[in-house]
Amino acid sequence: MTPTAQDTPAGLLASALSADPGRPLITFYDDATGERVELSVATFANWVAKTSNLLQDELGAQPGDRLALLLPAHWQTAVWLLACFSTGVVAAPGADPAGADLVVSGPDTLEQARACGGDRVALALRPLGGRFPQAPVGFMDYAVEVPGQGDRFAPYAPVGAGSPALELPGEGTATAGAVVQRAFASAEAYGLKPGGRVLSRLPFDDWAGLAAGLLAPLAVGGSAVLCRNSAELSPEQLAAREATERVTLRV
Template sequence: MTTPAELFTGLLREDAAAPRITCYDDLPGPTLGERIELSGRVLGNWVSKAANALQEEHDLEPGGLVRLEVAAHWRALYWALATWSVGGGVVLGAGVDGEEDEVLLVTDDPDRLRPGPAVLVTRGALARRAAAPVPDGVMDEAAELATFGDDFTAWMEPAGSDPALVTTGRRLDHGSLVAAAGAAHPLSAGARAQLVGPGTEELLLGCLAAWSVGGSVVAHLGSPQPDVVTRRAQDEGVTATLG
């Protein structure tokens, strides 16, 4: 059994400098046209800061839930990894019956904010504050995340049966999530796998599947033209497409 947090920690030990996620941003908005590549080390820095924020500011612990309402994007990826590092579960899609009051909201859409603790994510790589007003009790990620530590140690380890990914109609635990991702997306060792226009769930599972074989992901976010995808895939050395 390998948990998501153990998988990512293993990648950092194996080769922290290797690229693990490359994002071409075709999403409407100010980040349109961005290409960002993150090594394991750089991604791990973001994960540590977000995990410290979840643990220190929101007391998230194993069994706790985070509703992730962030477009498929590298920022969604590190918030998911941070949640798994703390031992919590990521909620995508429909609500969690009977548990809604216990779910911390992390969103990139100010219109989705509700009363109570939440995190507002700004997708722009160089943003230093949210463009929209941030209500009381909401963390402005762009302004505040940098204040948290670059090293993270979980206060408690999750049980294998604790929820890791909760989506409409299914719940995967920390002990089964990596294996489920690999079964859904079988890849050869060291694969450079691409995702075209993925949803957030597809991005998370695709990354776990690629990382489980020591590989990496090229994500085309949004709706790029097929010829653009083909050119990028050649430039990036893509060896597999996840669908």
């Protein structure tokens, strides 16, 4: 499969928004809380724009800064990944916060995240993107700050195919163009076609999880069904979800 002219992850999102803004992009389940959230391309892109403005304007992040992303596979994690790609910030899932310029943490990794000497953002990961009852000391509460950000985003410096974009454990830093090429390659390996829906229970701390849960579907006009805390689902329950969500691939 050959990449289109949209040769950055942010470009892939812009292309999807132009083609069909109303189609589903990410459907998220949390089987510990019963939460189900479905984001269209347009809704997802709006969250990305707001988060990108937060990164660039409120946090003052610069292209090439490293962001340690300490979050599970979640729709808000996908938003943060695309916000990093949009601003030129290097997303580093699972990285040591002590060596990062800023950190984004879920509620279970706050102590680990305190090792970061730069800005710290915390996500409660509550249903409907809810805030913490009380913000953790030393952290910005994402749910409090992001709603007031602008709905349109333009980077101060261009983010091109050669811009550093993604750092994975043991793999070094990949450029934005390399991320796109790998996303298309993963989609081809999956046999994923436009309109395909991938159900993923993989974490977002390696390529397999990022490809299945976000990047491969985004590349080819598909969508992802993310399932968190689903280990206790019976085979029958999982099969029923696949049928309900019209899943074409489970990983």
